[in-house]
Amino acid sequence: MYIPRHFKEENDDLLLGFIRKHPFATLITTHTHGIEANHLPLYLTTSNAGNAVLQGHIAAANPIWKTADQQQVLVIFQGSNAYISPNWYPTKAIDGKAVPTWNYEAVHIRGKITFIHDSDWKMQLLNDLTAEHEQHFKQPWTIADAPEEFIRKLLPAIVGFEITLDDIQGKFKLSQNQPEENKQGIAANLSNQGDPMADLIL
Numbered sequence: 001m002y003i004p005r006h007f008k009e010e011n012d013d014l015l016l017g018f019i020r021k022h023p024f025a026t027l028i029t030t031h032t033h034g035i036e037a038n039h040l041p042l043y044l045t046t047s048n049a050g051n052a053v054l055q056g057h058i059a060a061a062n063p064i065w066k067t068a069d070q071q072q073v074l075v076i077f078q079g080s081n082a083y084i085s086p087n088w089y090p091t092k093a094i095d096g097k098a099v100p101t102w103n104y105e106a107v108h109i110r111g112k113i114t115f116i117h118d119s120d121w122k123m124q125l126l127n128d129l130t131a132e133h134e135q136h137f138k139q140p141w142t143i144a145d146a147p148e149e150f151i152r153k154l155l156p157a158i159v160g161f162e163i164t165l166d167d168i169q170g171k172f173k174l175s176q177n178q179p180e181e182n183k184q185g186i187a188a189n190l191s192n193q194g195d196p197m198a199d200l201i202l
Contacts, residue, residue: 001108001169006177009170015107016052018170019044019077022105023132026076027056029068029113036064042075043129047164054109054163055125065115065159073113073163079105080197084175088189089182103173103186103197110167116160123151125160174200 009015019042027038042056054075058065086098116122127143134140143151174197175186183201190198 001106001171003169003171004177007171007173009172011170012168015168015170016044018079018105018107019054019109022077022079022107024077025054026078027113028074028076029064029071031064031067038062038064041129041133042163043125043132045128047162052165054111054165055128055160056163057122057125057158057160060157060159062159065161068113069115071113072110072166075109075111075163077107077109080195080200081105082190082195082197084186085189088185089178090185091179091182103175103201105172105174105200106170108167108169108171109163109165111164112166113161113163116162118160119152119155122155122158122160126151172200 023041023043025040025042027040027042029036029038038058040056040058042054044052044054047053081102081104084101084103086092086100089098092098123143130141130143134142175183178186187198187201190201
């Protein structure tokens with residue numbers, strides 16, 4: 001990912017927090033027939049060795065577990081994004097020197113993927129994923145709410161995986177290269193549109 005210095009984020013804690021906030025990812029793998037992308041939620045946790053890892057699952061019918069095991073993969077997490085109009089820059093009224101752009105947040109992870117078929121491991125993953133995304137509800141749903149035999153019969157239909165984090169890159173393009181007056185103009189116009197990115201500009 002090309003990252004100009006204005007937009008580069010190197011704080012690992014901040015980047016890992018971003019992943020937890022935006023867990024729906026694009027998993028990119030390569031095969032003899034080309035490149036493939038899959039879209040799925042991932043769970044960020046810590047390995048027994050204390051290293052950050054990503055866990056998830058795919059349908060057993062998805063062939064990537066047969067072709068991509070132990071492969072280096074790319075995982076992309078994206079946050080807010082918004083079109084930025086030149087008309088929002090006060091400096092445009094002075095010299096007209098402004099062009100459209102797009103602001104966005106993205107974190108890229110590179111690492112090795114290992115596919116996992118163990119039923120107990122998959123059950124733990126499902127419990128962790130569910131707890132993560134149900135925690136804000138007044139009455140969280142849990143795996144235990146479904147009949148145990150029903151869940152056990154579904155387990156063979158999925159394949160788990162874990163990705164070790166070899167490299168993490170963050171690009172937060174939030175108009176950091178603009179003068180303060182333009183940032184104010186961008187934030188005000190985004191706020192008028194109800195776009196949450198307004199809070200990220202200033």
